[in-house]
Amino acid sequence: MKIGELAKKSGCKVVTIRYYEKEGLLPTPERTEGNYRLYGPKDLERLDFIMHCREHGMRPSEIRKLLLFRDTPQRDCTWVANLVDAHIADVDARIASLEHLKKHLERLRGTCGGEREGEVCGIMRSLDDRSCCASCGRQSILR
Amino acid sequence: MKIGELAKKSGCKVVTIRYYEKEGLLPTPERTEGNYRLYGPKDLERLDFIMHCREHGMRPSEIRKLLLFRDTPQRDCTWVANLVDAHIADVDARIASLEHLKKHLERLRGTCGGEREGEVCGIMRSLDDRSCCASCGRQSILR
DNA sequence: CTTGACTCTATAGTAACTATAGACACTACC
DNA sequence: GGTAGTGTCTATAGTTACTATAGAGTCAAG
Numbered sequence: 082m083k084i085g086e087l088a089k090k091s092g093c094k095v096v097t098i099r100y101y102e103k104e105g106l107l108p109t110p111e112r113t114e115g116n117y118r119l120y121g122p123k124d125l126e127r128l129d130f131i132m133h134c135r136e137h138g139m140r141p142s143e144i145r146k147l148l149l150f151r152d153t154p155q156r157d158c159t160w161v162a163n164l165v166d167a168h169i170a171d172v173d174a175r176i177a178s179l180e181h182l183k184k185h186l187e188r189l190r191g192t193c194g195g196e197r198e199g200e201v202c203g204i205m206r207s208l209d210d211r212s213c214c215a216s217c218g219r220q221s222i223l224r
Numbered sequence: 225m226k227i228g229e230l231a232k233k234s235g236c237k238v239v240t241i242r243y244y245e246k247e248g249l250l251p252t253p254e255r256t257e258g259n260y261r262l263y264g265p266k267d268l269e270r271l272d273f274i275m276h277c278r279e280h281g282m283r284p285s286e287i288r289k290l291l292l293f294r295d296t297p298q299r300d301c302t303w304v305a306n307l308v309d310a311h312i313a314d315v316d317a318r319i320a321s322l323e324h325l326k327k328h329l330e331r332l333r334g335t336c337g338g339e340r341e342g343e344v345c346g347i348m349r350s351l352d353d354r355s356c357c358a359s360c361g362r363q364s365i366l367r
Numbered sequence: 368c369t370t371g372a373c374t375c376t377a378t379a380g381t382a383a384c385t386a387t388a389g390a391c392a393c394t395a396c397c
Numbered sequence: 398g399g400t401a402g403t404g405t406c407t408a409t410a411g412t413t414a415c416t417a418t419a420g421a422g423t424c425a426a427g
Contacts, residue, residue: 099376117424158348185280202304
């Protein structure tokens with residue numbers, strides 16, 4: 082099949098498929114006489130795998146490692162489990178960071194006193210003086 | 225004060241300060257005879273404001289709007305509150321998305337059967353056949 | 368034979384910075 | 398006065414994971 086069909090079947094964009102090829106996630110495919118890329122079912126499987134990893138929030142660098150493992154499977158898959166564990170920990174940290182950020186934003190939101198004559202907006206004042214962050218001390222909100 | 229001192233006082237890197245200037249978040253400062261940028265307390269306040277917005281996860285485009293408001297304050301701050309509300313909603317959506325992703329990852333993690341002779345790693349198999357995503361149907365995990 | 372859809376390559380753009388190279392300015396010390 | 402070290406200057410390129418664009422070639426149908 083040609084690249085367009087592979088794209089349709091996998092749900093991956095044509096340009097992205099070519100990008101993955103250039104990045105070494107997909108093998109360089111055969112070509113037709115007219116220089117069109119030619120793919121087989123193996124390629125679709127591999128691309129599905131990639132898409133699935135991507136849906137799980139994995140970056141190409143991680144996917145690359147998993148593909149390598151897929152290409153030369155070993156008995157010991159400990160590090161695969163470790164990779165997923167690390168990924169879960171990372172997601173956890175991001176959630177915690179966002180929860181914290183949300184608290185700050187809600188506190189910030191609460192400083193708005195509505196439309197008052199002659200007064201400066203409470204949110205702007207909080208952004209100026211960091212009063213909405215007082216309870217956290219000086220450490221950073223994010224990350 | 226020179227750019228290094230402003231960087232130290234604000235906690236922002238020197239290169240980032242220059243970047244903010246180029247992006248129009250900071251005004252073009254005066255220069256010394258030797259062509260060094262010269263900043264005053266107003267600049268530090270403005271940069272603090274920017275840093276504070278950044279810590280709240282706001283992007284330069286949003287910060288730019290807030291700075292404009294700061295420069296020409298109006299009585300009605302409704303849209304400032306709306307901006308913060310939209311920001312909170314966005315953070316909420318990201319948290320929900322990550323929670324969902326986490327569930328998937330934990331399910332994926334659970335498919336690992338440990339080190340077994342001659343068998344393919346359960347995680348790899350799940351990544352191949354999407355079995356860990358069966359319960360969600362075909363819709364995307366992320367976003 | 369021409370129209371339209373598909374494909375090709377190469378390059379540049381995105382966000383929000385970060386890193387690098389090579390030159391100039393300034394201060395301290397000998 | 399010379400020089401070593403630090404700070405600053407500009408301009409350009411790199412980062413991540415793609416996305417968009419330009420301009421040309423390929424192929425099937427009418």
